[in-house]
Amino acid sequence: MSADIATQPLSKVDSAVDDAPASPTESKIKHRRTSSTVSGVFNINDLEKQNVDLAIAPETQKLNWKLNSSPSTVEDKDMLKKMLTDPPIKKIDLVFPLGLEVTARNLRGVTIKDALDAIYKQFKKKADDELDAPYLRGFEWDREECYTRFIVHQKKTGDQPVGEGKKKGKKAKGEEGA
Numbered sequence: 639m640s641a642d643i644a645t646q647p648l649s650k651v652d653s654a655v656d657d658a659p660a661s662p663t664e665s666k667i668k669h670r671r672t673s674s675t676v677s678g679v680f681n682i683n684d685l686e687k688q689n690v691d692l693a694i695a696p697e698t699q700k701l702n703w704k705l706n707s708s709p710s711t712v713e714d715k716d717m718l719k720k721m722l723t724d725p726p727i728k729k730i731d732l733v734f735p736l737g738l739e740v741t742a743r744n745l746r747g748v749t750i751k752d753a754l755d756a757i758y759k760q761f762k763k764k765a766d767d768e769l770d771a772p773y774l775r776g777f778e779w780d781r782e783e784c785y786t787r788f789i790v791h792q793k794k795t796g797d798q799p800v801g802e803g804k805k806k807g808k809k810a811k812g813e814e815g816a
Contacts, residue, residue: 679726679747686785693724694788698750699776702797705761705769709754718751722777731787732756732777739787753777757790770794 685692697717703709712718722730726747733739742748742756757774766772771792778789 676746679728679745682727682730682786685725685727690725691781692727692779694777694779695720695722695724695750698722698753698774701750701754701774703754703774704766704772704796705757705774705792706764706766706772707758708762709751709758712754718749718754720750722748722750722753732790733784733787734790734792 775791
């Protein structure tokens with residue numbers, strides 16, 4: 639039996655030298671999976687070449703979101719699922735006035751949540767007193783300055799939730815008269 643093993647050539651080949659595929663499925667041409675690319679979602683550089691106008695979702699101005707808090711703290715969760723731009727894009731650079739730049743990516747189209755996640759990743763370790771303007775005011779797109787970037791605008795105070803101030807005021811007036 640040992641004589642049979644000694645006469646057979648070695649079948650083990652160094653993987654760095656062997657060009658033969660390990661299995662028949664690996665012999666196919668390798669390219670990007672088509673399931674990860676979604677039709678109707680564009681590369682921003684392609685849109686720039688075609689001179690297409692982008693529209694930023696107006697909901698971003700109503701979020702009342704603090705930069706160093708998780709995007710899951712946004713009251714209206716449905717807003718997070720909306721696309722950040724129309725037409726949808728795969729990635730966008732978000733630039734802050736002082737020069738910080740973050741990139742939001744999603745092959746199925748960048749959503750508002752994707753943008754907030756990218757921003758939160760940069761600010762999550764900052765304390766409230768470290769931020770001059772801790773609330774998101776919205777995004778601005780200046781196609782003349784840079785087509786592929788959005789400018790992030792911030793504000794010092796968050797808006798009061800809708801109707802909350804009015805209810806307290808009415809209660810106080812009603813209690814005085816009683």
